[in-house]
Amino acid sequence: MIVVNTETIPGREIAEAIGLVQGNTIRAKHVGRDIAAGFKNLVGGELRGYTELLTEARRQALERMLAQAKQLSADGVVNVRFTTSAVTGGAAELYAYGTAVRLAPAAGARYE
Template structure:
């Protein structure tokens, strides 16, 4: 499955637009991460626990979007983007979305 932020893929043309696809996940931090983050804000620097959590969340959202595109028989997702939002204190949603398409090799 090709996933790209661009609207075109070199060497291919869009044969059919299948539809909008998305995948999301809501992740929350646990108390241990919360305490470590609070201490880290005093000293400054990267809060690695949150970085790891958000990386994992992005990967899950991306996988779910790709699975949705595969179910629709798509060859690629173009115009791919991530979005995030705070759901409640301590929980964030990561959304992966794009346009699922079927491709044809250019001649």
């Protein structure tokens, strides 16, 4: 599965656009991390706990999107976009969406 956020897959030809695929997840932080972040806020800087939390959550949203694409027997997903929103206090929604496509066979098949 080729995933890109450009409109086309460079070097490949898109035979068919199958349709929109999407994945989301809503994650809550846990109290320990929040307390640690509270202390960290004294001096500012990166909050690694939150970075990890959101990276992991976004990967899950992407995986859900890819599972949908696989179900549609797509070869790739193009024009992928992300949004994040704070839904309620204490939780964030991560949403990934893109267009599932079927590819034409590689032109002049290159052997490497």
